[in-house]
Amino acid sequence: MPIDRDFYNRESTIVAKELLGKYLIHESDEGILCGKIVETEAYMGIMDKGAHVYGGKRTPRVEIMYGEPGHSYVYLIYGMYHCFNIISNKKDIPQGVLIRALEPVKGIEIMAQNRYKKEYIKLNKKEILNLTSGPGKLCKAFNINKDYNGEDICGNKLYVEEGNKEKVEIIETTRIGIDYAEEDKYKPWRYYIKDNDYVSVKV
DNA sequence: CTACGGATTTTCT
DNA sequence: GAAAATCCGTAGT
Numbered sequence: 129m130p131i132d133r134d135f136y137n138r139e140s141t142i143v144a145k146e147l148l149g150k151y152l153i154h155e156s157d158e159g160i161l162c163g164k165i166v167e168t169e170a171y172m173g174i175m176d177k178g179a180h181v182y183g184g185k186r187t188p189r190v191e192i193m194y195g196e197p198g199h200s201y202v203y204l205i206y207g208m209y210h211c212f213n214i215i216s217n218k219k220d221i222p223q224g225v226l227i228r229a230l231e232p233v234k235g236i237e238i239m240a241q242n243r244y245k246k247e248y249i250k251l252n253k254k255e256i257l258n259l260t261s262g263p264g265k266l267c268k269a270f271n272i273n274k275d276y277n278g279e280d281i282c283g284n285k286l287y288v289e290e291g292n293k294e295k296v297e298i299i300e301t302t303r304i305g306i307d308y309a310e311e312d313k314y315k316p317w318r319y320y321i322k323d324n325d326y327v328s329v330k331v
Numbered sequence: 332c333t334a335c336g337g338a339t340t341t342t343c344t
Numbered sequence: 345g346a347a348a349a350t351c352c353g354t355a356g357t
Contacts, residue, residue, distance in 0.1 A: 169349070171349075178349070179349085180349080185343095187342075187343070188342090189341080189342065189343090203341085203342095203349085204339095204340065204341060204342090204348095205341090205348060205349065205350060206338080206339075206340085206347095206348060206350050206351080207338070207339030207340035207341070207348085208338060208339055208340080208350075208351080209350050209351070211349060211350085213349085226349060228349090258351090258352095262350070262351070263349070263350070264350045264351060265350085265351075303349075304349075304350095305348090305349050305350070306349055308347090308348090309349095
């Protein structure tokens with residue numbers, strides 16, 4: 129069951145924290161993919177120098193951010209990799225949560241094929257850890273591309289569900305890859321689950 | 332272990 | 345024409 133849209137209709141820092149430990153599900157053509165969300169980043173809208181919508185910028189690419197919460201924002205970065213975000217907060221307040229890392233739960237065979245064109249059994253330990261331990265990697269493993277931009281995360285194709293409600297210890301720290309964001313690059317808006325092997329960068 | 336650079340294309344200036 | 349919310353392979357310590 130997808131989580132209710134109200135869940136996303138809040139500050140992205142809150143949504144980012146509460147997404148940790150939940151499951152991202154993709155009912156792809158190859159089969160069901162499921163990963164536990166272990167690392168997220170909040171992008172806080174037009175006041176955030178690290179965000180694509182900083183200063184109220186409104187371009188075709190970021191237009192989806194100004195829409196209803198609970199939709200996806202997928203974009204191509206460095207010409208080769210996709211990043212997957214979930215739009216948070218209400219219409220006209222363009223905030224989002226970048227999903228930075230997952231722990232594979234179901235459909236690992238499919239992820240192995242998507243990432244390496246190899247069977248899971250043939251992967252070495254490092255390759256297994258690298259299946260979904262980064263924003264570009266998890267998009268490749270989950271076969272998320274630009275076709276999923278604007279997808280409804282409250283639908284039945286690509287969505288988040290509750291998971292097993294385990295207690296998680298959350299680390300708050302600074303974001304990654306936004307050196308141009310001046311003072312905002314030091315904002316503690318990256319969150320991850322303590323001691324999880326699939327977190328992309330630890331403190 | 333860290334450091335560097337190349338890949339590759341969309342997006343905005 | 346430059347930069348980008350990244351990743352990976354290679355070279356050096």
